[in-house]
Amino acid sequence: MREETATPAPLHRVAVLVLDDVLPLDLGIPAQVFIAVPGDPYRLTLCGRTSRPVTTAAGFAVTVAAGLEAVREADTVIVPGYAPHRRELPRAVLAALAEAHARGRRLVSICTGAFALAEAGVLDGLRATTHWKYAAELAARHPKVSVDPRVLYVDEGQVLTSAGVAAGIDLCLHLVRRDLGARTANEVARSLVSAPHRDGGQAQYIGRPLAPEEPGATLAATRAWALERLHEPLTVPRLAAHAHMAPRTFARRFVTETGATPLRWLLAARLDRARELLETTGLAVDHIADRCGLGSPSNLRLHFRRALGTTPTAYRATFAGTAPGGFSRTSRPSPGPGG
Numbered sequence: 001m002r003e004e005t006a007t008p009a010p011l012h013r014v015a016v017l018v019l020d021d022v023l024p025l026d027l028g029i030p031a032q033v034f035i036a037v038p039g040d041p042y043r044l045t046l047c048g049r050t051s052r053p054v055t056t057a058a059g060f061a062v063t064v065a066a067g068l069e070a071v072r073e074a075d076t077v078i079v080p081g082y083a084p085h086r087r088e089l090p091r092a093v094l095a096a097l098a099e100a101h102a103r104g105r106r107l108v109s110i111c112t113g114a115f116a117l118a119e120a121g122v123l124d125g126l127r128a129t130t131h132w133k134y135a136a137e138l139a140a141r142h143p144k145v146s147v148d149p150r151v152l153y154v155d156e157g158q159v160l161t162s163a164g165v166a167a168g169i170d171l172c173l174h175l176v177r178r179d180l181g182a183r184t185a186n187e188v189a190r191s192l193v194s195a196p197h198r199d200g201g202q203a204q205y206i207g208r209p210l211a212p213e214e215p216g217a218t219l220a221a222t223r224a225w226a227l228e229r230l231h232e233p234l235t236v237p238r239l240a241a242h243a244h245m246a247p248r249t250f251a252r253r254f255v256t257e258t259g260a261t262p263l264r265w266l267l268a269a270r271l272d273r274a275r276e277l278l279e280t281t282g283l284a285v286d287h288i289a290d291r292c293g294l295g296s297p298s299n300l301r302l303h304f305r306r307a308l309g310t311t312p313t314a315y316r317a318t319f320a321g322t323a324p325g326g327f328s329r330t331s332r333p334s335p336g337p338g339g
Contacts, residue, residue: 013073014042014045014075014077016047016078017047017077018048018054020055022056027062029110030168033169036192037188038187045065045074046062046065047064047066048064049068050064050067051064071097081109081164082112082113093120094120094121107158107159108161110167110168111164115130115134123142126154129151129163136149153174155178173185173188181279182319219254222239226242227269231293232293236251266293274312279319
């Protein structure tokens, strides 16, 4: 009698499209993040217009194992930044990106890779970002794209874009979080000695004079303080008092540093806390809602549906069994009706 063997976990096929004069760090980021994921759920392929060595912007070459057929076979296509970003790209490359988008594949850019996605037409009608130095140019060249220069990355569902260089780490960790849950993304971040969520957007890096009344100190300490108290009522006046600022000054400074209002930032932090609790504990949904500061199960479900397109119970069913160190499905308490 033949022994039954366990079916291996399905691989997520990722094609990194390497264009001529690719930026080396942009290229290395997705490779480093995805190979650090426990269980090797990602199969990474470097591809180009053809299978050949590709010269980087730093002058050395990288080996590209596949041509554009890898784009057609991939579940996710990542375009790292390249220089100069103003140049005309081969029609075959743009056609491959447009075709992947039409077939529902996930398209991702790092830094100036957004220019390739825009040239292929896949950013039309969407919000996107790129390195803040080139955001105005991207907006001018592609008026159908809503360019946000303040954020580290933008997730439009099928299409995701990141800001300059290191923001690619934030975006790739976000992809892991989407695919495998917050717990796994946090484990990968720790292995990379990276923050699971960086404080602030790229607005904090844009050179601009500060108004005389705005202190030079960052609000990172207040954000860290808030993360320890997500279960408590946190208002703008309370946050401002911790930062020793007037509420209006605090709110303005917060947006400058993070690209988000204090309340929008708090909601994102609370949802991330709820996701990790759903993955790693058997707490009922009403207890999780209370611990992350969203108050009631109905409020938690409302924000889950708006932000993630699912319910807490469905999220738990998907990710609790895959998160490293997650609790056993068979011993998990019921999350309660309608969770």
